Amino acid sequence: MEQAPSTPKQKVVIIGGGFAGLNLVKKLDRSKFEIILINRHNYHSFPPLFYQIASSGLDPGSICFPLRRELFRRLDGKAMTLVMGNATSINVEKKTVKVDDRDIAYDKLVIATGTTNNFFNMPDLIEDVFTLKSAPQAIRCRNQILYNLEKAANTKDAELRRRLLSFVVIGGGPTGVEIAGALGEMKRYVVPREYPSIPQQDMRILLVEAAPSLLGTMDPRSGAEVEKYLKHLLVDVKTGVGMQSYKDGVVKLADGQSIRSDTVIWTAGVTGVKLDVVGADIHRGRGNRFVVDGCNRVVGLDDVYAIGDIALMPDVDPVFPSGHPQLAQVAIQQSKLLAKNLNKREEKIFIYNDKGTMATVGRNRAVADLGKIHLSGFPAWFIWMFIHLISILGMRNKISVLINWIWAYFSYQSSLRILIRPDKYPVKNRWREK
Numbered sequence: 001m002e003q004a005p006s007t008p009k010q011k012v013v014i015i016g017g018g019f020a021g022l023n024l025v026k027k028l029d030r031s032k033f034e035i036i037l038i039n040r041h042n043y044h045s046f047p048p049l050f051y052q053i054a055s056s057g058l059d060p061g062s063i064c065f066p067l068r069r070e071l072f073r074r075l076d077g078k079a080m081t082l083v084m085g086n087a088t089s090i091n092v093e094k095k096t097v098k099v100d101d102r103d104i105a106y107d108k109l110v111i112a113t114g115t116t117n118n119f120f121n122m123p124d125l126i127e128d129v130f131t132l133k134s135a136p137q138a139i140r141c142r143n144q145i146l147y148n149l150e151k152a153a154n155t156k157d158a159e160l161r162r163r164l165l166s167f168v169v170i171g172g173g174p175t176g177v178e179i180a181g182a183l184g185e186m187k188r189y190v191v192p193r194e195y196p197s198i199p200q201q202d203m204r205i206l207l208v209e210a211a212p213s214l215l216g217t218m219d220p221r222s223g224a225e226v227e228k229y230l231k232h233l234l235v236d237v238k239t240g241v242g243m244q245s246y247k248d249g250v251v252k253l254a255d256g257q258s259i260r261s262d263t264v265i266w267t268a269g270v271t272g273v274k275l276d277v278v279g280a281d282i283h284r285g286r287g288n289r290f291v292v293d294g295c296n297r298v299v300g301l302d303d304v305y306a307i308g309d310i311a312l313m314p315d316v317d318p319v320f321p322s323g324h325p326q327l328a329q330v331a332i333q334q335s336k337l338l339a340k341n342l343n344k345r346e347e348k349i350f351i352y353n354d355k356g357t358m359a360t361v362g363r364n365r366a367v368a369d370l371g372k373i374h375l376s377g378f379p380a381w382f383i384w385m386f387i388h389l390i391s392i393l394g395m396r397n398k399i400s401v402l403i404n405w406i407w408a409y410f411s412y413q414s415s416l417r418i419l420i421r422p423d424k425y426p427v428k429n430r431w432r433e434k
Ligand SMILES: Cc1cc2nc3c(=O)[nH]c(=O)nc-3n(C[C@H](O)[C@H](O)[C@H](O)COP(=O)(O)OP(=O)(O)OC[C@H]3O[C@@H](n4cnc5c(N)ncnc54)[C@H](O)[C@@H]3O)c2cc1C
Pocket: 015, 016, 017, 018, 019, 020, 021, 038, 039, 040, 041, 044, 045, 047, 048, 049, 050, 051, 085, 086, 087, 088, 112, 113, 114, 115, 132, 133, 134, 174, 175, 273, 275, 307, 308, 309, 310, 326, 327, 328, 329, 331, 358
């Protein structure tokens, strides 16, 4: 008897192997779909701990995980292709994605490209400030901090030393608060011991936030508590004042103050990753995000979905009528629902199960809003550690992070303050971060 021809698998192309893209890959049914995952890097990373790379608390290998290992070991490599490359545009008439110099065809496309830095009306800042939106950016920031400490330890010029040791963090959200706190721990505990030639008071960490308080999206108590923790770590905090410009090593604030600094760390804003759409004129939402319906379909496009930070879902979720916050849990939950909808050909609407937000400032100090419960101090810090630890991909990485944290907790030391910078030569095939 002749066998009925099996229906060809639909080709699902996913752009982005972050929280949203990778979880979608794991949940899609391989007997129904052939999957192509496009990602800029050959690894998945854990952005909430980028600040610990920048402050030499963790090495990048502890919070980055090779995508091939996850995709081809656990999932047998069936009906799965990984393309390392940069997607620049999609053509919705031809149903293709442009990745570097090739076109990849899709039946269904999922955009999960996340966000990048937003410099608002100061685009030139990209050349002068340090940022924390990717592991390479965090490594660059770490190298700058270590280099400046070494230079400052060996100069007799007091003014130069103060400039080298002036760290200005712009943006008082969780990332800004966390990196400022980590720098504060360096100033309070590491500098006096490991850089004895540096007078502690010459190191200055200034956190600048334009809004009236820190952590504006959290419970109002959080901002005040975090400010107290930062002061304990010798960090200066300025709220209600924005940065006006940063030129020739001078930060100008809106209140007229000027600060000389070689190191400005920008955490003040994000915007959706640029991806051109050819063949349709669609409207982008706030923060350059793709506007989606309740099933994460991009409004105005067929067979194209957006999930995670790059998606804006207005007027669907009664608790978040103007769209969801850009958080890992939103990305994970959207990816799981989309996989279910595609696998079962259902059209369930996304409702976010808010598990809360947290931020930490050094050891034993954190704030956490978990539903109606607000925690601070040690309990919040312990929960913060536990949640982050279980969320990191890979057992080796979890163990490595835990060992580093325990070691640093009891010794106030880190063996990671090693300044390794890429060699200049050979120039041929030099890898560039896009
Ligand atoms: C420093 C920092 C701290 C954070 N802290 C927290 C926190 O404590 N708690 C929390 O819930 N959330 C936190 N977030 C937010 C959280 O990381 C995001 O909400 C989450 O990563 C969104 O997942 P995503 O998959 O949409 O995007 P991402 O995780 O950003 O993944 C996007 C992926 O797409 C790839 N990509 C982008 N553009 C292209 C392209 N053109 N071509 C190919 N590949 C591309 C990227 O390389 C990346 O792998 C933090 C973010 C940052 C940056």
